[in-house]
Amino acid sequence: MDIAKEIAVLTPELVRLRRDLHQHPELGFEEHRTAETISDYLKSCALIPQRVTQTGVVAVIEGHGPGRSLLLRADMDALPIQEENDLSYRSEIPNKMHACGHDGHTAMLLVAAKILSRHRDQFWGKVVLVFQPNEENAGALRMIQDGLLERYPVEACLGLHLWPSLEKGKVGISAGPVMAGMFQFTIQIRGKGGHTGYPHQAIDPILCAADIIQSLQIIQTRTVSVFDPTIIMIGKITGGTASNIIPDSVSMEGTARYLHQDAKNAGQVVEDRIEHLIAGVCRTHGTEFRFTIESESAAVENDRDLVELIRAAGLQTVGDEKKIVRIVSPAGEDFSEFTSRMPGVFCFIGSSNGSTTTQFPLHHPHFNIDEEALSTGVEMHVRTALAFLNQDDGLSMTRSYSDQENVHGL
Secondary structure (H helix, E strand, C coil), rough: CCHHHHHHHHHHHHHHHHHHHHHHHCCCCCCHHHHHHHHHHHHHHCCEEEECCCEEEEEEEEEEEEEEEEEEEEEECEEECCCCCCCCCCCCCCCCECCCCCHHHHHHCCCCCHHHCCCHHHHHEEEEEEEEHHHHHCCCHHHHCCCCCHHCCCCCEEEEEEEEECCCCCCCCCEEEEEEEEEEEEECCCCCCCCCCHHHHCHHHHHHHHHHHHHHHHHHHHHHCCCCCEEEEEEEECCCCCCCCEEEEEEEEEEEEEECCHHHHHHHHHHHHHHHHHHHHHHHHEEEEEEEEEEEEEEECCCCHHHHHHHHHHHHHHHCCHEEEECEEECCCCCCHHHHCEEEEEEEEEECCCCHHHHCCCCCCCCCCCCCHHHHHHHHHHHHHHHHHHHCCCCCCCCCCCCCCCCCCC
């Protein structure tokens, strides 16, 4: 089959799908319309969609005989952001927006499913299509806990992400850790309230919180190797009721991200260091604290052997070795729940055309893509599936990671 030609014919449909999803964004585990749209499309491809984990959708494309199995995943959820783009297909839902490209991811996998379902006679084994809800907050783990991998056992997995810092027509493929492990945390500081005119009679949790924020920089710049990137950020502080009142408590919320060479144990190391530092600062200020991990995911680690296979598929797709680049990002991604359980690869699809309208970062109210990038994603899904399922020379699935990667991304 002529893959590129089939995709070209389906491109108007691909764009319509993406724009329809973009106009109707839904937050994590609220993707009811999105799930219906996905299910209806899969049924039109003679597939049988099943619901997993509330709004998740799964379907299987069976080849013409027994063989290997590959999971292709697309995330579905939007973000609580008010879109500021002036587009004919801008979000119709107030304070909700596809600002992370998940509308494109879903559209790409749907069209890839149509092409693969048309050509079942050209591959062995099966493709498991996973449309995942709530990627922004541990949706993959929920699907796995609900028995996804027991009901649909697979040998390997592939995920794609549209990437605004990469030009369209380019693909980012790297071995080893490619997206940071991360966890979200809350720090609650309890002091003793009082009057701002008599601070000596109170124990000020605001001052303690400020000291903690400053001291966290010690971990990033003094106790972690420069070759083990670590980012600890406080994104929210809540405390106080009036300018002349010392509150009795302050709450802070933040994230920690890490791309350590020893990625397996990095999360626990960072957690322990943060809690140890907080304990020391609070002891100095005479406050009490509670440190809570709200959610966490490991680093996404790409399997070296599988990377080589997918790099070959990428070369067929973009036609030039120079258009296949190495990208590693400090952003988090819960596709790690799959790659920590099986060999997998997470690829980046360039979505910028050099104009300012396509260069806004992920999670920005002006985020948008050059829709020509969608075809590249479809082709990567199709070529990877065919290459993996038809390979008969015993692809080694032994994990082997590079010692060091350049750090890019958002």
